[in-house]
Amino acid sequence: MTDGEAVTDPTETRGSTIGSLPGRRRLVVVAVGSVFWTWLLARWAYHNTVLDWVATAFGTPDLVRAEQGVRGREGWIPAAPFEGAAEAVDGVAATLGPASALVDWLVWLFDLAAFATTTAPALAAGAFVTVYLTVVSMLLGLVIAVPLAVARIYGGRGLRSIALAYTELIRGTPLLAQLFFLYFGLPLAQIAESVGFTGQGPVPRAAAAVAVVGFTINSSAYQSEYIRSALQSVDPGQLTAARAVGLSELGGIRHVVLPQGLRFAIPGWTNEFVYLIKYSSLAAFITVPDLFRRARTIGSETFQFTDIYVIVGLFYLALVLTTALAMGRLERWVAIPGLGSASDRG
Amino acid sequence: MSLLEIEDVDKSYGDEEVLHDVSLAMDQRDVDVIVGPSGSGKSTLLRCVNRLTEVDDGAIYLDGEEIHGMDENDLRRRVGMVFQDFNLFAHRSALGNVTLGLTEVLELSETEAKSRAEEFLGRVGLADQADSYPSQLSGGQKQRVGIARALAMDPDLLLFDEPTSALDPELIGEVLAVMEDLAEGGMTMLCVTHEMGFARSAASTITFLDGGRIVERGPPEQLFETPEKERTRTFLGQLTDLNR
Ligand SMILES: Nc1ncnc2c1ncn2[C@@H]1O[C@H](COP(=O)(O)OP(=O)(O)OP(=O)(O)O)[C@@H](O)[C@H]1O
Ligand SMILES: [Mg+2]
Numbered sequence: 001m002t003d004g005e006a007v008t009d010p011t012e013t014r015g016s017t018i019g020s021l022p023g024r025r026r027l028v029v030v031a032v033g034s035v036f037w038t039w040l041l042a043r044w045a046y047h048n049t050v051l052d053w054v055a056t057a058f059g060t061p062d063l064v065r066a067e068q069g070v071r072g073r074e075g076w077i078p079a080a081p082f083e084g085a086a087e088a089v090d091g092v093a094a095t096l097g098p099a100s101a102l103v104d105w106l107v108w109l110f111d112l113a114a115f116a117t118t119t120a121p122a123l124a125a126g127a128f129v130t131v132y133l134t135v136v137s138m139l140l141g142l143v144i145a146v147p148l149a150v151a152r153i154y155g156g157r158g159l160r161s162i163a164l165a166y167t168e169l170i171r172g173t174p175l176l177a178q179l180f181f182l183y184f185g186l187p188l189a190q191i192a193e194s195v196g197f198t199g200q201g202p203v204p205r206a207a208a209a210v211a212v213v214g215f216t217i218n219s220s221a222y223q224s225e226y227i228r229s230a231l232q233s234v235d236p237g238q239l240t241a242a243r244a245v246g247l248s249e250l251g252g253i254r255h256v257v258l259p260q261g262l263r264f265a266i267p268g269w270t271n272e273f274v275y276l277i278k279y280s281s282l283a284a285f286i287t288v289p290d291l292f293r294r295a296r297t298i299g300s301e302t303f304q305f306t307d308i309y310v311i312v313g314l315f316y317l318a319l320v321l322t323t324a325l326a327m328g329r330l331e332r333w334v335a336i337p338g339l340g341s342a343s344d345r346g
Numbered sequence: 347m348s349l350l351e352i353e354d355v356d357k358s359y360g361d362e363e364v365l366h367d368v369s370l371a372m373d374q375r376d377v378d379v380i381v382g383p384s385g386s387g388k389s390t391l392l393r394c395v396n397r398l399t400e401v402d403d404g405a406i407y408l409d410g411e412e413i414h415g416m417d418e419n420d421l422r423r424r425v426g427m428v429f430q431d432f433n434l435f436a437h438r439s440a441l442g443n444v445t446l447g448l449t450e451v452l453e454l455s456e457t458e459a460k461s462r463a464e465e466f467l468g469r470v471g472l473a474d475q476a477d478s479y480p481s482q483l484s485g486g487q488k489q490r491v492g493i494a495r496a497l498a499m500d501p502d503l504l505l506f507d508e509p510t511s512a513l514d515p516e517l518i519g520e521v522l523a524v525m526e527d528l529a530e531g532g533m534t535m536l537c538v539t540h541e542m543g544f545a546r547s548a549a550s551t552i553t554f555l556d557g558g559r560i561v562e563r564g565p566p567e568q569l570f571e572t573p574e575k576e577r578t579r580t581f582l583g584q585l586t587d588l589n590r
């Protein structure tokens with residue numbers, strides 16, 4: 001399954017594709033997901049500065065290793081068994097002659113697994129940056145997107161055209177160009193650094209702060225489009241009724257239109273979330289050590305480009321699937337009987 | 347002094363004159379029924395009274411005060427409206443539909459709002475449906491929630507825009523019963539409806555609107571038995587036949 005299937009088709013999002021898998025396969029997905037996330041969270045915790053302080057304060061300075069540089073981090077799963085297996089299979093392949101092509105890919109698979117165990121710690125650190133960039137930018141973007149969408153629909157002519165110009169400008173230019181503009185064109189990185197984004201401990205480096213600004217602006221424009229169309233699908237009679245009770249227009253929007261419209265917006269919003277997970281890899285080009293940059297670095301050090309991009313692809317896939325699943329959950333959690341999601345209204 | 351006075355109101359949408367020199371006055375406890383063919387301007391007239399639509403010309407007075415000068419939210423608190431297609435807030439329970447105006451407009455506390463909403467849901471016979479969402483209610487129940495929502499604001503005047511015309515025939519009775527109760531209780535009501543049974547039993551005045559003009563206006567007996575205009579007789583005759 002590709003993420004495209006999972007989330008780009010809004011009619012598919014409700015209950016998400018994984019949620020509708022039959023029992024056995026679903027169990028496998030959930031099991032693999034739990035193992036992955038347990039490992040990932042443990043990795044993050046193992047190198048977390050705050051936890052390190054806590055552990056040290058409680059007299060176990062060796063429990064958490066926050067000071068360990070990313071490159072020096074050791075994997076928890078030994079590579080040897082996989083290397084051994086690869087060698088063994090390779091030996092078998094040698095005896096098979098022309099049929100060896102069939103087992104060759106098994107060798108590659110074991111080699112890949114061995115490579116994955118050694119590169120995983122660095123990728124885990126990159127995944128943290130990717131998740132951080134995406135989640136923070138999505139939430140900050142939402143804060144901008146909601147008023148933007150409301151301005152587009154209910155604003156006066158001036159407000160409407162400002163909001164329109166903003167969204168069209170942002171959506172009409174490449175994200176990478178926006179990032180370069182912010183990073184190289186504006187002294188934003190220096191400003192970020194001077195206000196404390198120095199990369200010490202849990203504080204992100206200046207480049208990451210710039211990336212967050214860029215992604216926030218970019219995703220706010222896209223989010224506002226999803227939210228706008230969701231708000232427009234709220235029956236206008238709803239606002240009329242709110243006005244007729246004596247609520248101001250803004251009060252009606254806040255208490256009646258938004259609670260309904262934002263629910264309708266969840267599938268589209270999920271879409272944007274998933275896109276941003278992948279587009280956040282552009283942060284690598286302004287030196288942010290995200291998942292993609294870690295992979296690229298490993299690739300150029302080991303020349304195993306194919307292998308590392310397969311592995312990092314799996315990381316992204318896991319993040320995307322998790323998001324789709326979580327958003328499906330959220331949608332069901334906030335569902336109100338009879339208040340159709342976008343998928344019900346066709 | 348009349349509670350509501352509509353004076354020479356004109357309203358056009360583009361070139362189309364929807365209301366022309368409409369005047370009427372209602373005293374407290376009056377129940378005015380407006381009838382007229384589709385497109386005659388009935389809804390527009392109601393919407394002018396709570397300023398969902400602004401008049402082009404003429405004036406409307408509520409309790410002697412010109413509504414154009416009033417704060418529109420305050421006006422709408424005093425003039426409740428019940429809609430043809432209910433327009434219940436789809437994301438709120440029956441109770442939540444009633445409490446929204448209470449907390450946001452009357453600024454009651456949550457608990458006060460809740461107990462008042464329960465009281466009004468009880469008055470329309472829906473005490474047991476307080477937690478149901480609109481989609482879980484029948485049309486008749488929805489409309490009764492709509493009435494409770496308007497009523498709970500303690501309005502001086504209630505506007506009804508064809509409150510039963512979206513309902514299945516067997517559900518019309520329960521809504522009309524609530525409206526008749528209200529009329530008996532002394533509520534001032536301006537109703538667009540084609541329910542002639544209700545008009546005969548509850549209306550103090552019937553107004554026949556056609557092409558944006560008042561054709562004839564008077565007590566029910568007069569309009570039903572001895573109308574001045576032939577058009578009135580024909581139209582009311584058709585309605586009465588339809589209602590049978
Ligand atoms: N917002 C609007 N913009 C343009 N024209 C409108 C608007 N509202 C109503 N009209 C027009 O005004 C005329 C009167 O409409 P109105 O809704 O008041 O009639 P009505 O008597 O309530 O009819 P019905 O019985 O169908 O509800 C119609 O021709 C309608 O097309
Ligand atoms: Mg109408």
